[in-house]
Amino acid sequence: MKRCSHIMNSRRPRSPARFGTSLAALAGALALGTALAACGSSSSSNSPSTKSNSDVSTGVKYAQGLVTGGLKEPTAPVPSAAISNMAALKGKTVYYIPVSADVPAFAITAAAMKTALATAGVKLNVCSGNFTPSGFSSCFAQAIGAHAGAIVSDAIPFQITQGLITEASKKSIPVVVTDVNIVSPRPTAANITYISGSNQQYAMAQDWIIADSGGKANVLELEATDSPTSAAGTAEYAIPALKAHCPGCTVTTLKFSSSNEQLLPSEISALLLKHPNINYIFSEYDQYVPGVMQGVQQASATSKVKIVAAAAALSGLQDVKSSTPVKAEIADNQVYNGWIDADEALRLMAGQAAVTYTIPIRLFTSTNIGSVTLSNAAQASGEWFGAFGYQQQFKHLWGVG
Amino acid sequence: MPLRATGPRVTDMNVPAKQDDPSSPGGPASQAVDNDVAVAGPPAGRTGGTRHRPGVSAFARDFGTRTAIIWIWVAMIVIYTLLEPGQFFEVSVFQTIFSSQQATVFLALGLLCTVCVGEYVDLSVASLFGLSATIVPVLVVFHGWNVVLACVVAIVATTAFGVVNGALVVFVGVNVIVVTLGSGTLMLGLALWISHLGDVAGMSNSYAGFALHSIFGLQASFYYGVVLVLAFAYILAYTPLGRRMRFVGANAEVARLSGIRVNRIRFGAFVIGALICAVGGVIAALSLGGFDPNSTQSYLFPTFATVFLGMAAIQPGRFNPIGTFIAIYFLATGILGLELLGAAGWISDVFYGGALVIAVTAATLLRRKLV
Numbered sequence: 001m002k003r004c005s006h007i008m009n010s011r012r013p014r015s016p017a018r019f020g021t022s023l024a025a026l027a028g029a030l031a032l033g034t035a036l037a038a039c040g041s042s043s044s045s046n047s048p049s050t051k052s053n054s055d056v057s058t059g060v061k062y063a064q065g066l067v068t069g070g071l072k073e074p075t076a077p078v079p080s081a082a083i084s085n086m087a088a089l090k091g092k093t094v095y096y097i098p099v100s101a102d103v104p105a106f107a108i109t110a111a112a113m114k115t116a117l118a119t120a121g122v123k124l125n126v127c128s129g130n131f132t133p134s135g136f137s138s139c140f141a142q143a144i145g146a147h148a149g150a151i152v153s154d155a156i157p158f159q160i161t162q163g164l165i166t167e168a169s170k171k172s173i174p175v176v177v178t179d180v181n182i183v184s185p186r187p188t189a190a191n192i193t194y195i196s197g198s199n200q201q202y203a204m205a206q207d208w209i210i211a212d213s214g215g216k217a218n219v220l221e222l223e224a225t226d227s228p229t230s231a232a233g234t235a236e237y238a239i240p241a242l243k244a245h246c247p248g249c250t251v252t253t254l255k256f257s258s259s260n261e262q263l264l265p266s267e268i269s270a271l272l273l274k275h276p277n278i279n280y281i282f283s284e285y286d287q288y289v290p291g292v293m294q295g296v297q298q299a300s301a302t303s304k305v306k307i308v309a310a311a312a313a314l315s316g317l318q319d320v321k322s323s324t325p326v327k328a329e330i331a332d333n334q335v336y337n338g339w340i341d342a343d344e345a346l347r348l349m350a351g352q353a354a355v356t357y358t359i360p361i362r363l364f365t366s367t368n369i370g371s372v373t374l375s376n377a378a379q380a381s382g383e384w385f386g387a388f389g390y391q392q393q394f395k396h397l398w399g400v401g
Numbered sequence: 402m403p404l405r406a407t408g409p410r411v412t413d414m415n416v417p418a419k420q421d422d423p424s425s426p427g428g429p430a431s432q433a434v435d436n437d438v439a440v441a442g443p444p445a446g447r448t449g450g451t452r453h454r455p456g457v458s459a460f461a462r463d464f465g466t467r468t469a470i471i472w473i474w475v476a477m478i479v480i481y482t483l484l485e486p487g488q489f490f491e492v493s494v495f496q497t498i499f500s501s502q503q504a505t506v507f508l509a510l511g512l513l514c515t516v517c518v519g520e521y522v523d524l525s526v527a528s529l530f531g532l533s534a535t536i537v538p539v540l541v542v543f544h545g546w547n548v549v550l551a552c553v554v555a556i557v558a559t560t561a562f563g564v565v566n567g568a569l570v571v572f573v574g575v576n577v578i579v580v581t582l583g584s585g586t587l588m589l590g591l592a593l594w595i596s597h598l599g600d601v602a603g604m605s606n607s608y609a610g611f612a613l614h615s616i617f618g619l620q621a622s623f624y625y626g627v628v629l630v631l632a633f634a635y636i637l638a639y640t641p642l643g644r645r646m647r648f649v650g651a652n653a654e655v656a657r658l659s660g661i662r663v664n665r666i667r668f669g670a671f672v673i674g675a676l677i678c679a680v681g682g683v684i685a686a687l688s689l690g691g692f693d694p695n696s697t698q699s700y701l702f703p704t705f706a707t708v709f710l711g712m713a714a715i716q717p718g719r720f721n722p723i724g725t726f727i728a729i730y731f732l733a734t735g736i737l738g739l740e741l742l743g744a745a746g747w748i749s750d751v752f753y754g755g756a757l758v759i760a761v762t763a764a765t766l767l768r769r770k771l772v
Contacts, residue, residue: 266749
């Protein structure tokens with residue numbers, strides 16, 4: 001081991017003093033890092049507002065009502081307007097471009113969309129954005145070059161791809177932009193439509209926190225800053241929902257990027273040390289729960305902190321069942337997402353107006369986790385959300401079932 | 402550490418072509434290594450070739466050099482304590498620091514195995530760790546296996562990749578970067594495949610006690626790391642195997658001429674390195690109740706950072722387990738302190754990256770001064 005450095009040796013003597021000087025530079029760098037720390041604050045804390053007990057009680061009752069409803073199997077609403085001229089769409093190909101096909105939720109959506117479109121004789125081609133702008137561009141170029149019947153862009157910030165969306169639109173290729181926070185300015189045209197992400201799941205998580213804490217929660221809210229949509233999930237939906245109905249709650253926000261996800265555990269543990277009264281942590285994405293759990297463990301806070309996450313996958317529900325600090329998870333129906341993406345694409349391809357949808361979500365806690373099957377097959381089928389009648393209703397709208 | 406100034410270095414030795422027992426005390430291998438280690442103190446050329454005992458000032462300088470990073474660590478703690486009165490210098494903070502680095506300790510020691518025999522760039526360590534950590538919950542949660550059996554299978558399967566890596570690098574002669582980059586990517590893909598692309602969770606919380614139960618206020622996983630580091634340091638410093646490893650790392654060709662079975666040592670380093678990573682992965686999976694293979698690559702940079710920063714401690718300019726161990730907690734302290742100050746994530750990256758570059762630069766400068 002000691003010899004590793006001696007292959008490139010010289011005959012000059014070692015100079016401890018010089019090495020010490022070099023290490024002094026290291027100390028200087030550390031001091032610089034400390035000074036820089038003042039430049040950026042990742043957390044902010046808000047004190048509870050001075051509201052009366054009746055305000056707290058009202059908020060708790062309101063939240064309890066929503067939680068009770070959220071635990072049940074949700075309904076899956078289907079539009080009323082049928083699609084005409086479906087025969088002309090047979091043989092066309094829809095390009096589905098998720099931000100990354102490696103995310104299990106998008107794989108489920110893709111499979112559901114493929115099944116849905118196949119009933120109408122339309123093919124599906126999946127092109128992964130691979131989390132990179134060049135990947136998005138490549139997929140859009142591929143779809144445009146192949147004269148796709150339609151393009152479905154999933155969870156890709158349209159601020160990055162607006163030029164490509166416009167180009168596709170001008171070439172008469174309809175574009176469905178889904179799983180985004182819809183803000184202006186954005187590309188608009190008759191053959192471009194937007195489907196919002198299921199933002200109500202972020203509010204549902206806050207409702208559960210309010211109900212579970214009796215209106216006295218100290219919540220650490222994780223805000224992923226990777227995209228405008230991810231940032232909005234916490235900043236525009238979760239935190240406002242908590243503040244609106246829980247005057248006795250405090251909020252501490254941790255902004256982080258998935259590019260430094262490896263630091264999430266230490267950031268969590270640092271905040272738990274800094275704010276020892278934190279007793280709830282909300283993660284807008286289930287995928288960050290392992291990092292959150294690690295941080296909670298490092299701070300030896302597993303017995304006092306409850307974790308709640310949205311965008312739940314199988315692992316999150318298994319955490320709930322395993323009596324870990326993860327006490328609640330909210331999932332949206334990815335299979336339903338596949339069917340509405342298909343429906344919207346078919347409408348635009350048929351030259352009809354776009355419609356709006358309400359994506360079913362469900363809250364999972366120890367109360368109802370025993371009633372669902374926790375397996376990859378169950379997740380992929382969408383059975384966690386109840387009956388599949390909506391699929392037949394969509395087929396009926398399309399005149400194929 | 403002896404403070405000798407004279408004696409031939411490994412590269413200058415007229416090593417016999419064949420030795421009966423190169424690892425025996427006083428044997429050629431031992432002599433070569435020891436001579437090469439003996440680099441502190443005034444140079445022979447300035448003393449007319451006579452041996453001189455180092456003075457007090459030389460000893461102080463040497464001591465200061467070896468422990469400099471520890472003094473910086475102490476200074477950092479003092480600074481953070483002053484900047485964050487009533488918040489940083491708390492038992493809970495140090496419990497957090499020392500309970501948070503189990504994965505990095507095992508990964509760094511796994512990497513150190515190959516680094517010590519001269520294979521500096523094993524890019525597969527994080528994937529070895531991740532594959533092992535993924536196999537356990539996949540077998541337990543998805544397939545209902547017994548957890549002990551799942552752990553054994555995870556360790557065996559992961560170590561098998563170390564065997565393949567070692568065989569390709571050592572016996573076939575494929576470039577280590579190519580082999581480990583390729584196998585690391587392969588293992589990541591396999592882990593994603595068996596986990597259905599995502600996080601696998603749902604193992605009983607009772608298994609976490611294996612890593613998380615408290616011993617004198619610190620989690621058990623910390624002590625596993627301590628035992629591993631001490632064992633590694635002992636083997637490296639005081640056993641024939643350790644001397645052979647150091648000799649091979651210093652100069653494989655001279656080691657071969659001395660009669661050491663160089664390829665066997667290099668191959669064994671890959672296998673043992675993979676075994677250590679696999680065990681680390683199993684402990685991580687048990688403590689978390691699952692694992693997300695997508696997070697695997699995030700372990701790679703901290704591993705290299707700590708191993709290279711470890712060169713700045715205890716045996717400056719040389720890879721060593723104790724120095725690596727200190728570097729791990731040195732960095733953990735720095736980052737946690739910054740986070741307690743409210744630093745944004747990018748500040749931590751600046752700290753991590755900056756500390757690594759400066760430390761390695763310092764170690765490189767030192768190397769040029771050696772002997």
